[in-house]
Amino acid sequence: xxxxxGLIAAIAAGLMLAPATGNAQQKIRMGVSIPAATHGWxxxxxxxxxxxxxxxxxxxxxxxxxxxxxxxxxxxANDLEDLVSVRNIDALVILPFESxxxxxxxxEVKKQGKFVTVVDRGLTDxxxxxxYVAGNNPEMxxxxxxxxxxxxxxxxxxVVLRGIPTVIDNQRVDAFMKAIEGTQIKVLxxxxxxxxxxxxxxxxxxxxxxxxxxxxxxxxxxxIAVGVIEAVKQANRDKELFILxxxxxxxxxxxxxxxxxxxxxxxxxxxxxxxxxxxxxxxHLVEKTPVQKEYVIEATLVTPENAAKYYYPxxxx
Numbered sequence: 196x197x198x199x200x201g202l203i204a205a206i207a208a209g210l211m212l213a214p215a216t217g218n219a220q221q222k223i224r225m226g227v228s229i230p231a232a233t234h235g236w237x238x239x240x241x242x243x244x245x246x247x248x249x250x251x252x253x254x255x256x257x258x259x260x261x262x263x264x265x266x267x268x269x270x271x272a273n274d275l276e277d278l279v280s281v282r283n284i285d286a287l288v289i290l291p292f293e294s295x296x297x298x299x300x301x302x303e304v305k306k307q308g309k310f311v312t313v314v315d316r317g318l319t320d321x322x323x324x325x326x327y328v329a330g331n332n333p334e335m336x337x338x339x340x341x342x343x344x345x346x347x348x349x350x351x352x353x354v355v356l357r358g359i360p361t362v363i364d365n366q367r368v369d370a371f372m373k374a375i376e377g378t379q380i381k382v383l384x385x386x387x388x389x390x391x392x393x394x395x396x397x398x399x400x401x402x403x404x405x406x407x408x409x410x411x412x413x414x415x416x417x418x419i420a421v422g423v424i425e426a427v428k429q430a431n432r433d434k435e436l437f438i439l440x441x442x443x444x445x446x447x448x449x450x451x452x453x454x455x456x457x458x459x460x461x462x463x464x465x466x467x468x469x470x471x472x473x474x475x476x477x478x479h480l481v482e483k484t485p486v487q488k489e490y491v492i493e494a495t496l497v498t499p500e501n502a503a504k505y506y507y508p509x510x511x512x
Contacts, residue, residue: 223480224259225251226278227473228271228289229314231264232511234391235418236442239466239512240290247470251477258477268292272300279307286310286480288472295319310480314472316363326479328472328490330464332363335415335494336370339439339462342496343380343411346437346459350379351410354402356388356395356419367415383409388419395422403430411437417444417461424457433457442466443497443505444512452502461497463505466512468492 227248232238241264248260261282265271271292278284287304291297291313298318305311305323313324321327343353355371358364364387372382383406388394395414402409403426412427414420420440427433440447441462450458471490478484497505 222257222259223255224261224282224284225286225288225473225476225480226275226282226284227260227262227469228274228278228287229262229264229469230271230290230292231266233266235421235444235512236390236416236464236466239444239507239510240469242510242512243467243470244473247473251473255477255481258481260473260477265292268296271297275300275304279304279309284309286312286476288312288314288469288476290314290469291316291318298323310476312472312476314469326472326475326486326488326490328468328475328492330468330492331494332366332464333370335441335462335464336367336372337374338494338496339367339413339415339441340371340374342460342462343413343439344375344378347380347411352381352383352406352408353411353413354383354399354406354409355385355413356398356415356423357385358390358416358419359387364415371413388414388416388422390416390418392418392422395419396426397422399423399426400430403427403432409436411439414438414440416440417442417447420444420447420458427457441494442512445507445510448497448502448506451497451499452506454499459498461502463493463495463497465492465505467507 227244229240229244230237232241244262248262251258251260263274265274287309294316298320301318302323311324312326314328384402386398388398412423414423417440420438423438437459438457442464447458447461451461475486479486
């Protein structure tokens with residue numbers, strides 16, 4: 196069952212305001228396994244996890260949150276073994292480094308009777324998880340397309356920079372392309388930029404060299420968008436187009452707040468989803484609160500009118 200994350204805000208508020216329950220003498224351990232901060236979004240993920248750890252341990256004195264980070268699949272699999280055999284966790288919150296190779300390691304955790312919450316990158320066997328928390332990837336593509344249709348008046352020439360060849364990217368792009376069907380918006384080119392600033396710069400340089408007229412860029416991702424902005428400015432073509440990224444990077448949100456003509460909006464795919472997952476799991480562990488199987492975070496369109504709500508100046512992302 197899906198529940199929109201208006202509920203998450205309520206849960207988070209409850210954690211801050213409601214009195215803690217449960218046996219204060221019994222230590223409850225929650226392991227959190229996430230990728231290391233190797234790029235912007237992952238940096239934000241780590242920051243929000245650390246902020247959630249502080250909030251939750253203050254709220255629940257009998258809760259011990261153990262965060263581990265990994266730079267590859269092998270390290271993450273080893274971390275899970277350590278969390279179970281050495282740290283004796285009661286629950287695991289995990290954003291898998293990769294879906295397929297992490298499925299069996301998470302399965303082993305579940306076999307030990309641990310509660311499992313999976314975030315963002317689903318396992319290849321979803322029956323393993325007790326809870327799944329993720330952004331709405333198809334909705335991210337659709338919301339991006341709807342904004343672009345309105346901004347362009349239903350016609351124009353655009354380029355698209357994709358992420359990496361993965362299900363998440365396919366869902367976003369498929370929904371975007373479906374939403375612009377029947378319009379006069381023409382996709383001049385579409386290339387992978389690997390959710391990477393340098394690749395975004397290189398791909399956009401190629402597009403600028405090939406196409407003398409570009410009305411808009413769907414960068415899909417804010418890390419990519421940073422590279423796109425640099426390429427566009429170096430080519431002195433920043434007056435002819437606008438760029439739409441996604442994820443909620445603080446620099447992009449600030450541009451939207453400041454009504455930057457080049458970046459008029461952003462679409463959320465927030466790294467704060469890790470905090471939502473930790474809060475749901477902690478509340479279930481300590482207060483025995485029932486949980487849904489799936490929580491889907493809305494792909495909110497960030498505009499100058501609401502940008503301040505999504506601006507985290509202290510976050511690295």
